[in-house]
Amino acid sequence: MTDRQVLLRRLPAVDRLLNTPPLSELAGSHAHAQLRTAAQRAVDALRQHLLADGEPLPDLTPEAVARLAAEYLHALETPSLRRVLNLTGTVLHTNLGRAPLAESVLQAVVEVSRGYSTLEYDLAEGKRGERHVHVEELLCRLTGAEAALAVNNNAGAVLLALSALAGGKSALVSRGELIEIGGSFRIPEIMAAGGVRLVEVGATNKTHFDDYRKAIGPDTALILKVHTSNYRILGFTSAVTGEELAALGTERGVPVLEDLGSGLLLDLAQLGLPREPTVRETLATGIDVVTFSGDKLLGGPQAGLIVGKQEIVARLKKHPLARALRLDKMTLAALEATLRLYLDPQRALREVPTLRLLAISAGELQRRCQELLPQLQAAAGNRAELDIVATTATVGGGAMPLAELPGFAVAVTPRHSSLQQLTEHLRHGDPPVIGRVQDDRLLLDPRTLLPGEDALLVKALEQALT
Numbered sequence: 001m002t003d004r005q006v007l008l009r010r011l012p013a014v015d016r017l018l019n020t021p022p023l024s025e026l027a028g029s030h031a032h033a034q035l036r037t038a039a040q041r042a043v044d045a046l047r048q049h050l051l052a053d054g055e056p057l058p059d060l061t062p063e064a065v066a067r068l069a070a071e072y073l074h075a076l077e078t079p080s081l082r083r084v085l086n087l088t089g090t091v092l093h094t095n096l097g098r099a100p101l102a103e104s105v106l107q108a109v110v111e112v113s114r115g116y117s118t119l120e121y122d123l124a125e126g127k128r129g130e131r132h133v134h135v136e137e138l139l140c141r142l143t144g145a146e147a148a149l150a151v152n153n154n155a156g157a158v159l160l161a162l163s164a165l166a167g168g169k170s171a172l173v174s175r176g177e178l179i180e181i182g183g184s185f186r187i188p189e190i191m192a193a194g195g196v197r198l199v200e201v202g203a204t205n206k207t208h209f210d211d212y213r214k215a216i217g218p219d220t221a222l223i224l225k226v227h228t229s230n231y232r233i234l235g236f237t238s239a240v241t242g243e244e245l246a247a248l249g250t251e252r253g254v255p256v257l258e259d260l261g262s263g264l265l266l267d268l269a270q271l272g273l274p275r276e277p278t279v280r281e282t283l284a285t286g287i288d289v290v291t292f293s294g295d296k297l298l299g300g301p302q303a304g305l306i307v308g309k310q311e312i313v314a315r316l317k318k319h320p321l322a323r324a325l326r327l328d329k330m331t332l333a334a335l336e337a338t339l340r341l342y343l344d345p346q347r348a349l350r351e352v353p354t355l356r357l358l359a360i361s362a363g364e365l366q367r368r369c370q371e372l373l374p375q376l377q378a379a380a381g382n383r384a385e386l387d388i389v390a391t392t393a394t395v396g397g398g399a400m401p402l403a404e405l406p407g408f409a410v411a412v413t414p415r416h417s418s419l420q421q422l423t424e425h426l427r428h429g430d431p432p433v434i435g436r437v438q439d440d441r442l443l444l445d446p447r448t449l450l451p452g453e454d455a456l457l458v459k460a461l462e463q464a465l466t
């Protein structure tokens with residue numbers, strides 16, 4: 001018998017583990033079957049480990065194996081989708097869930113989801129109603145549109161609009177707008193998925209009015225304009241304006257769709273951000289239908305918003321994809337409550353977290369860093385060197401890619417461990433903390449540290465360094 005085979009026989013029995021702390025101490029709060037499964041998993045994992053040649057030999061005492069089983073049980077009970085502290089400074093971090101929601105919005109979600117609701121019930125008539133009424137009028141008021149529809153996300157909104165307006169026919173798109181957004185959303189591919197033939201017009205850097213005019217044929221069902229949200233072509237460039245495309249569409253009887261991507265309801269130049277046309281301004285050019293995201297600069301839940309002419313939106317509402325991509329009650333509640341905040345623009349600027357975080361000034365961030373530094377330094381002791389550095393943050397979510405938000409961050413340089421160990425320990429904390437690594441140190445940017453999270457950060461840093 002080899003050494004490893006001898007060791008296999010030393011693996012403690014599951015029944016023994018159930019009587020060994022710390023697993024035995026969990027008997028009061030867990031079902032016997034749960035404890036048994038965890039113990040079995042620990043034994044199985046160690047058996048695999050022993051059979052794999054070259055692995056260092058594990059500790060096989062009952063206490064060590066029972067500890068492993070208790071860890072499995074804990075991991076099993078930790079939710080997979082959970083809160084993290086975002087210290088990256090990126091306001092719309094797609095991987096960290098994009099827009100945080102306002103308090104009144106969360107209340108609306110809880111209120112509507114705890115019990116029954118008017119999701120598809122018309123109280124005035126006492127009969128079946130339609131779910132999109134909850135946001136349609138608000139969207140029309142906020143954008144000046146004749147009609148509106150909300151679906152699962154903006155990728156879905158574009159797919160629906162393309163399928164309903166140009167399925168089986170062709171659509172014109174400028175070569176400079178055949179973009180890829182993160183997560184494999186590519187205009188040519190989404191068109192193929194919608195059964196739309198892509199007719200490319202112009203060149204990568206320049207597309208002229210005449211390119212569109214000449215490309216229109218009997219098969220043309222749509223002109224698509226796409227906001228190149230996450231990249232810019234600089235230098236020798238030209239593009240055709242929304243006004244020109246809308247006029248061409250009207251003249252030739254071809255609808256014009258603009259995918260705005262982020263979609264603003266307010267002009268954020270007042271926050272020092274780059275000037276971008278709002279949804280209202282885009283519709284005012286005469287474009288027939290505009291799509292945009294709910295959880296980018298709007299600061300609401302994930303959703304795809306479609307606004308435009310009555311007759312066009314009616315065609316979209318009737319398409320089978322509208323049913324497939326429809327919103328659930330929780331998202332509708334969150335979207336309606338977010339849109340309500342915009343009825344008073346000042347209130348939106350105060351209460352929509354995305355707008356509030358974008359508006360934080362460099363001076364305010366410097367004060368936040370000065371406030372956090374002594375607390376973080378006390379938590380770190382002599383295990384890390386901390387100081388305040390000037391830095392810039394990004395908007396994120398593919399919105400305003402060139403915008404730089406000036407600010408300050410606390411830079412952490414660990415003294416006894418590597419930077420990689422520190423970021424890893426922070427990621428495994430409770431709650432996990434995600435920062436930004438730059439110039440061989442970890443930056444903790446307080447722009448995206450939300451109210452009430454300071455103490456959690458301090459504790460997490462202390463634990464990560466011990």
Ligand SMILES: *Cc1c(COP(=O)(O)O)cnc(C)c1O
Binds near residue numbers: 153262
């Ligand atoms: C972000 C974006 C999308 C995708 O929107 P989601 O809401 O993430 O599905 C589509 N088009 C453009 C131009 C975008 O910027």
